[in-house]
Each structure stands twice: as structure tokens, then as C-alpha cells.
Amino acid sequence: MDSKLYFLQRKFIDKLTALDPDTKPLWGNMNVQQMIEHMSESLRIANGKNPHTLITPPEKVQALK
Numbered sequence: 001m002d003s004k005l006y007f008l009q010r011k012f013i014d015k016l017t018a019l020d021p022d023t024k025p026l027w028g029n030m031n032v033q034q035m036i037e038h039m040s041e042s043l044r045i046a047n048g049k050n051p052h053t054l055i056t057p058p059e060k061v062q063a064l065k
Contacts, residue, residue, distance in 0.1 A: 008043075 021032045030038065044050035056064060 019032050
């Protein structure tokens, strides 16, 4: 099994449930719940379950990767 897939399927949930909701961010403004929601949304976009229209001009996509 791919190590990234293994992590997401077997280890990620354990790590999320171990987070202390009162932890203050080292940078940025999101709290733990907001960070989890942000990560969840990013994964849904990445796996195609929540597709978005590309707003970046196609000629600039490669440079922005």
C-alpha cells in the first residue's frame, strides 16, 4: 500500500483525535476545528468529490504548481 494512502487510512484519524482542541496556533488564526475542516475540504477537492472551477488562467497553472 502506498505510504500516503496508508497514513490517510490508518494513522490520520488517530492523530486528529489526539489533538487538543484548546491548542493555540503557532502561526495563522485557525483553531483545531477550523484546521480539520480546511484539511477535509482540501481532500474532497483533491479526490474530486467537491470539484471547483479553475479560476487561474490555464497558461499560468504550471508556473503556480
